[in-house]
Amino acid sequence: MRIAPFLLSFFACCAAIPAQSQMLRLYVGTYTSDKSEGIYLFNFDPATGTATPGGVTSGVSNPSYLTLSKDGKNLYAVNENGGKEPGSISAFSVNPSDGKLTFLNKLPSGGDYPCYITASDNRKWVIAANYGGGSLVAYPLLIDGSLADKQQLIQHTGKGTNPDRQEGPHVHSTTITPDGRYVLVCDLGLDKIFTYKFNSEADQTALSAANPPFAATAPGDGPRHIAFHPNGRWFFEMGEMSGKVSSWQYKKGKMTMLQSVDAHTPQYSGDRGSADIHVSPDGKFVYASNRYASNNIAIISIDPKTGMMTNAGFQDLKVKKPRNFVIDPSGKYLLVAGQESGGIEVFERNAETGQLTSKGIIDVPNPVCLKFF
Incomplete structure (x- = not known):
């Protein structure tokens, strides 16, 4: 079969056009007690390791940890407060065209200083850790991704060996296992990793103690x-x-x-x-x-x-106090949030040796959580 000359020219031109990399969205959670305004959005180019500002969602108090739904339609943030201003969880919808956030609702986390949140793959639950309260909370989600007003709160009790840091329970993270059937809960105050059975299809009570209930x-x-x-x-x-x-x-x-x-x-x-x-x-x-x-x-x-x-x-690191970092989906870049200095340091990662090379700093105040989508 002969191919017409003009088609050969067309194919040659197409081959000469470099493939454009898929831009990633980088969401940045911050502490808002200083210069930060809330949740920052950047468009990250994985071909160059550079980022351009995409906007900021202001008026969100201390969104120190973020998670996105698996489909990227919703973002959830803990509001890490305590005392007079109780800890809470905020839900947002994500604009599919530009990644900007629209506030949906906010409900109490059930304890002081929530510091971690995760979402189930089926878009039905979020589970958060209350560091100050020593508890974890699970909220079912409505169809639009907002929080349903019926929480399951689990309170830990006890203390650890360090009287200054472990005078009581301090739940620091809630991680859903890859099979989606369990939640592993790190309690810094008790030196334990708790295991909870997770029924993501449940309407109200999704978590129950596993056997054994924890590993020390x-x-x-x-x-x-x-x-x-x-x-x-x-x-x-x-x-x-x-x-x-x-x-x-x-x-x-x-x-x-x-x-x-x-x-x-x-x-x-x-x-x-x-x-x-x-x-x-x-x-x-x-x-x-x-x-x-x-x-x-x-x-x-x-x-x-x-x-x-x-x-x-x-x-x-050039940035100071790396509370959080993230690796991009390709594994090419590792980004570090500098809570104390401000700025996100971008590193290129050598896949063979694992070593890191600094490529620059993204300007953002008080970053403490980084999430790609």
């Missing part, structure tokens, strides 16, 4: 966040107080600790305040952020057969 971490560990490996069989836990990363084997709601490694350099002797943890999309590396004098990202390699960890280096 090392005393004084202060479990804060966890991140699952892509294989779903392992997860990695960040101990805020110990500054250690622990790997766990996971199966059907049951957890077994495999290993712990220090996320700080051997010579570090300052205060420990580790924060966030993420696994690269290829499953080869786990990254952990360290605040205070350490102020870096720990890079840890993962054995693909056993899940065992080996320290692979540390990346110093």
Whole structure:
């Protein structure tokens, strides 16, 4: 079969046109007590690692942690307040054309200083952690993504070994397992990771205690966040107080600790305040952020057969107090939120070695949570 010359020219022209990268939306949660106005939106170009402002949703008090529905139609934020201004959860719809947010409603979180929130894949539930209240709360969702006015509140009790930091329960994260059947809850104050059965199809009571109900971490560990490996069989836990990363084997709601490694350099002797943890999309590396004098990202390699960890280096930061960071879906970039300094530092990630190269800083005040969609 012969192809007409003009078609050959057309195909050649098409081949010469570079494929345009799909722009990502980057939502930034902040503390609003200083210069921040609320939730910031940036359009992030994964081809260049650069970001352009897309607007700000103002009037949102301390949206310190965000989550998006799986389809991207809704965004949920905790309002990390306590005392005279109770903690709460805010729901928003997302404009599909430009990513801008429209406020839907806000309801109490049931405890002081909510600091984490996650949404079920089926768009029916959100589950949040109340750090100050030592509790977790689950809200069913309405068709438009707004919060239904009927919460399930679970209160933890007890205390840990550190009288200053662990005088009572401090729930720090609520993570839905990859199979969607359980919720793992890190309680920094009790040195425990609780397991709750999760019925995402329930109308009102979605959570119930599993058997066993929890796994204990090392005393004084202060479990804060966890991140699952892509294989779903392992997860990695960040101990805020110990500054250690622990790997766990996971199966059907049951957890077994495999290993712990220090996320700080051997010579570090300052205060420990580790924060966030993420696994690269290829499953080869786990990254952990360290605040205070350490102020870096720990890079840890993962054995693909056993899940065992080996320290692979540390990346110093230009921004200060890295409360939160994120890896873009392709795994090419890692972005770090500098709570104290302001700004989001963009790193390009070497997929083979896991090492990071700083590419620049996105200007935004008091960033503490980063989410891509």
